[in-house]
Amino acid sequence: xxxxxxxxxxxxxxxxxxxxxxxxxxxxxxxxxxxxxxxxxxxxxxxxxxxxxxxxxxxxxxxxxxxxxxxxxxxxxxxxxxxxxxxxxxxxxxxxxxxxxxxxxxxxxxxxxx
Amino acid sequence: xxxxxxxxxxxxxxxxxxxxxxxxxxxxxxxxxxxxxxxxxxxxxxxxxxxxxxxxxxxxxxxxxxxxxxxxxxxxxxxxxxxxxxxxxxxxxxxxxxxxxxxxxxxxxxxxxx
DNA sequence: TCTACAGTTCGATAATCCTGGAAACATCGG
DNA sequence: CCGATGTTTCCAGGATTATCGAACTGTAGA
Numbered sequence: 001x002x003x004x005x006x007x008x009x010x011x012x013x014x015x016x017x018x019x020x021x022x023x024x025x026x027x028x029x030x031x032x033x034x035x036x037x038x039x040x041x042x043x044x045x046x047x048x049x050x051x052x053x054x055x056x057x058x059x060x061x062x063x064x065x066x067x068x069x070x071x072x073x074x075x076x077x078x079x080x081x082x083x084x085x086x087x088x089x090x091x092x093x094x095x096x097x098x099x100x101x102x103x104x105x106x107x108x109x110x111x112x113x114x
Numbered sequence: 115x116x117x118x119x120x121x122x123x124x125x126x127x128x129x130x131x132x133x134x135x136x137x138x139x140x141x142x143x144x145x146x147x148x149x150x151x152x153x154x155x156x157x158x159x160x161x162x163x164x165x166x167x168x169x170x171x172x173x174x175x176x177x178x179x180x181x182x183x184x185x186x187x188x189x190x191x192x193x194x195x196x197x198x199x200x201x202x203x204x205x206x207x208x209x210x211x212x213x214x215x216x217x218x219x220x221x222x223x224x225x226x227x228x
Numbered sequence: 229t230c231t232a233c234a235g236t237t238c239g240a241t242a243a244t245c246c247t248g249g250a251a252a253c254a255t256c257g258g
Numbered sequence: 259c260c261g262a263t264g265t266t267t268c269c270a271g272g273a274t275t276a277t278c279g280a281a282c283t284g285t286a287g288a
Contacts, residue, residue: 129245129246131246158247158248159248159249161247161250162247165245165247165248182256183254183255184255
């Protein structure tokens with residue numbers, strides 16, 4: 001993940017409304033949610049919702065698809081995984097302090113328990 | 115890590131200069147670097163450097179100490195670890211997609227090799 | 229084709245952030 | 259005490275981001 005992409009993803013998440021939006025979509029899973037429902041739950045007017053969700057979409061954090069007359073947004077985990085990997089590799093104190101987490105590659109899928 | 119703190123940390127990192135600054139300090143380790151050296155390396159004027167480094171400092175990502183007449187800044191990993199943990203817990207698709215990484219708590223320090 | 233509905237785009241305003249020079253503050257050496 | 263050095267604070271500007279109503283686009287059903 002290159003630097004501009006990292007900055008873009010960080011900026012996309014660095015807003016209370018958008019972070020709440022993204023978490024809502026993660027919790028919801030692959031089915032996603034239509035724009036209107038998201039706007040309702042967040043309590044923001046439609047045009048503001050579009051503004052924020054597009055921000056996440058441009059950063060690649062959220063996917064968009066049309067179903068009938070509604071637009072469904074869903075979390076796209078690839079960029080988030082890339083972001084966390086980048087932060088873990090470049091921004092955790094390697095060797096100096098205890099690292100925060102281990103990239104999934106290193107642990108042979110011994111998780112699913114958390 | 116609560117939401118405002120998460121947003122603040124994300125916002126602090128969501129700028130090319132500040133991300134470069136933070137990575138420089140991580141690479142440097144606990145010794146840290148004086149403000150002047152950082153400004154030189156980043157190619158920003160002193161007042162701009164202060165602006166950005168204070169931003170990181172307010173977010174708790176960077177510590178400050180005085181040595182003689184210089185102010186030394188060093189990466190403080192606690193907040194970064196907390197940030198990554200928060201993102202991993204709340205923003206990775208639990209169960210839906212392959213997770214990006216495993217919190218260090220779960221792996222009995224089987225690292226130090228990476 | 230007309231109407232209703234779901235979202236987006238447009239436009240104007242407000243708020244926030246960024247930049248960098250100049251002045252002020254703090255520390256050290258003489 | 260004075261000058262030199264390192265850094266911050268202050269300030270003004272410019273740039274970017276956020277908010278939200280109103281108008282527009284696209285889709286579905288009668």
